[in-house]
Amino acid sequence: MIIQVRELSKHFKVPVRKEGRFAAVRNLFSFERTSKVAVDGITFAIEKGEMVGYVGPNGAGKSTTIKMLTGILVPTSGEVEVDGLIPHRDRKRLAYRIGVVFGQKTQLWWDVPVIESLRLLKEIYKIPMSTYETNLELFNDMLDLHEFQDTPVRQLSLGQRMRSDLVAVLLHSPDILFLDEPTIGVDVVAKDRFRSFLQQLNEERQVTVLLTTHDLSDIEKVCERMMIIDEGRIIYDGAIADMKERIMPYRVLVVDFADNVPHIEIDQAELIERKNRRIRLRFDRRQISASALITELVARYPVRDISIEEPEIETIVREIYEHSAVVERLED
Amino acid sequence: MIESLRESLHLYFKFIGIAIRSRLEYRSDFLVGTVGIIILNAVNLSLTWVMVSRFHVLAGWQFWEIVMLYGMWLLSHSIYAVFFWHLSTLEDDILHGRFDQYLVRPCSVLLQFLGREVNYMGVGDVFFATAAFSLAYRNLGLDWAAGQWIFFVVAVLSGTVIETCIAWIIGSLSFWIGRSRSVFWLSMRLKMLNQNYPIDVFGQGFRIFVTGFLPIAFMNYYPLTQLLGKPNALGIAALGFLSPVVAGILLALGSLVWRKGLAGYTSSGS
Numbered sequence: 001m002i003i004q005v006r007e008l009s010k011h012f013k014v015p016v017r018k019e020g021r022f023a024a025v026r027n028l029f030s031f032e033r034t035s036k037v038a039v040d041g042i043t044f045a046i047e048k049g050e051m052v053g054y055v056g057p058n059g060a061g062k063s064t065t066i067k068m069l070t071g072i073l074v075p076t077s078g079e080v081e082v083d084g085l086i087p088h089r090d091r092k093r094l095a096y097r098i099g100v101v102f103g104q105k106t107q108l109w110w111d112v113p114v115i116e117s118l119r120l121l122k123e124i125y126k127i128p129m130s131t132y133e134t135n136l137e138l139f140n141d142m143l144d145l146h147e148f149q150d151t152p153v154r155q156l157s158l159g160q161r162m163r164s165d166l167v168a169v170l171l172h173s174p175d176i177l178f179l180d181e182p183t184i185g186v187d188v189v190a191k192d193r194f195r196s197f198l199q200q201l202n203e204e205r206q207v208t209v210l211l212t213t214h215d216l217s218d219i220e221k222v223c224e225r226m227m228i229i230d231e232g233r234i235i236y237d238g239a240i241a242d243m244k245e246r247i248m249p250y251r252v253l254v255v256d257f258a259d260n261v262p263h264i265e266i267d268q269a270e271l272i273e274r275k276n277r278r279i280r281l282r283f284d285r286r287q288i289s290a291s292a293l294i295t296e297l298v299a300r301y302p303v304r305d306i307s308i309e310e311p312e313i314e315t316i317v318r319e320i321y322e323h324s325a326v327v328e329r330l331e332d
Numbered sequence: 333m334i335e336s337l338r339e340s341l342h343l344y345f346k347f348i349g350i351a352i353r354s355r356l357e358y359r360s361d362f363l364v365g366t367v368g369i370i371i372l373n374a375v376n377l378s379l380t381w382v383m384v385s386r387f388h389v390l391a392g393w394q395f396w397e398i399v400m401l402y403g404m405w406l407l408s409h410s411i412y413a414v415f416f417w418h419l420s421t422l423e424d425d426i427l428h429g430r431f432d433q434y435l436v437r438p439c440s441v442l443l444q445f446l447g448r449e450v451n452y453m454g455v456g457d458v459f460f461a462t463a464a465f466s467l468a469y470r471n472l473g474l475d476w477a478a479g480q481w482i483f484f485v486v487a488v489l490s491g492t493v494i495e496t497c498i499a500w501i502i503g504s505l506s507f508w509i510g511r512s513r514s515v516f517w518l519s520m521r522l523k524m525l526n527q528n529y530p531i532d533v534f535g536q537g538f539r540i541f542v543t544g545f546l547p548i549a550f551m552n553y554y555p556l557t558q559l560l561g562k563p564n565a566l567g568i569a570a571l572g573f574l575s576p577v578v579a580g581i582l583l584a585l586g587s588l589v590w591r592k593g594l595a596g597y598t599s600s601g602s
Binding site: 067070071072073074088091092093095096098100102105107109110111112116117120123124125152 | 342343346347350353354355357358428429430431432433435436437438439598
């Protein structure tokens with residue numbers, strides 16, 4: 001296990017905000033603090049070479065987790081081990097083995113050409129010349145760095161900046177890559193490129209990746225495993241394919257008719273929409289297979305065309321969030 | 333230890349190299365800033381001249397002695413201004429979470445922060461300070477021996493350390509209080525009084541304050557009374573030699589506050 005987390009928690013002290021009359025003035029003189037739980041006893045392990053998506057709504061504790069894994073934050077309690085090191089204690093040693101991208105901020109020096117930043121990083125990480133050159137050449141091929149390496153960072157497009165940032169954190173050949181919202185604001189083409197780059201990198205170098213993003217399609221395309229965190233607790237951890245099965249065993253059958261839609265009555269499917277000559281039927285795959293349903297439909301009605309809708313990962317995740325809220329209400 | 337120091341210096345100069353190149357990206361800003369600061373200093377000093385030319389002597393100090401006081405302060409200040417001015421913007425790095433970036437690199441956070449910027453405004457200060465000091469030296473008919481020059485250089489460098497550490501400590505307060513700019517500006521105003529006038533012109537309370545609490549009188553006043561053979565306002569001759577000691581104490585204090593603050597940052601994440 002390259003990353004091992006046991007019962008990890010992080011509490012923050014935050015000032016108590018007063019409300020009511022003269023709240024602003026009373027806040028100024030108040031030193032009252034309260035403890036806020038950002039991460040609440042999470043446990044997970046990641047194997048070398050795994051690519052894991054880490055999702056959750058804003059303020060769920062994603063960034064706090066990443067900050068504890070990279071040594072930026074000291075945990076309140078619990079254990080964390082990354083590549084055999086305790087991050088906040090061996091921060092500098094760990095830094096040589098990990099790469100961290102914070103999508104909101106660039107690592108690069110704003111006013112100088114990209115290549116100057118890379119040269120400086122070579123010094124900071126004491127990268128041998130041969131490694132530096134090999135890596136630069138490889139990333140050049142994969143990300144077309146040469147197109148903008150002599151442009152100051154402030155003049156780069158967001159996509160180019162993301163590519164530069166990736167190169168910057170990969171120059172020292174880290175074993176683990178932490179990506180916190182790397183594709184924020186980046187267009188579709190650049191996103192595609194980013195995804196295939198990650199896959200190639202993972203195949204060639206067995207780099208372990210932990211990726212947080214708002215764009216679930218990033219995760220669906222890149223990762224096989226996904227962890228969902230909500231209110232500081234991990235509420236799902238498993239294969240993405242499994243999740244679809246377990247949370248969303250439903251499929252939707254879209255049926256077009258040649259003529260006016262007849263009255264439909266099928267036991268194992270539910271009619272959810274009827275519009276012109278098209279209907280949508282939801283069915284549970286555990287109760288009836290798609291082929292059985294189609295056979296039945298075709299036998300009984302004048303069907304012209306049929307297609308199946310897979311559930312969107314977005315829908316699934318929304319379902320999970322709502323589900324956890326329901327569970328909590330029951331627990332209270 | 334020596335090896336890691338050598339390595340740190342090597343890296344620091346690399347950082348500074350990038351910082352200089354970043355500045356030169358904005359050439360006209362650099363020129364306007366440098367010329368502007370020279371004019372600013374000239375105006376500042378001429379105000380003192382207006383005052384001293386009225387009274388001829390200010391609390392026992394002649395005009396050229398005051399120019400020297402000003403020049404000596406500005407020499408110390410200029411080194412601080414070029415390399416360490418951005419300590420006063422430490423709060424921005426803390427509030428904007430830029431420390432996160434520093435913390436994931438295998439290199440000292442302080443080094444990365446200090447190497448982030450150079451400030452061209454200080455270049456104008458260097459020119460003006462050198463000119464003011466040379467003129468004063470000539471007009472006072474001074475002829476220092478090697479020992480006095482060494483004393484002078486040590487005093488100027490101590491002055492830089494003192495001013496830098498004050499900014500460092502105030503900046504580090506942001507780790508706890510979020511913003512410390514107001515405290516910083518307050519200390520700036522006090523420093524300017526000390527830059528323009530010998531502390532003899534102020535009351536006893538102020539003299540004690542700039543000696544014992546915000547020890548900016550050690551940047552120029554005390555070492556200069558020693559060099560010019562003048563009595564100092566508190567009448568304690570030893571104060572003239574204490575600048576390096578004060579610098580050392582502030583350095584220790586600064587590093588303590590910084591470490592505490594950084595440790596707090598990693599447990600609170602600002």
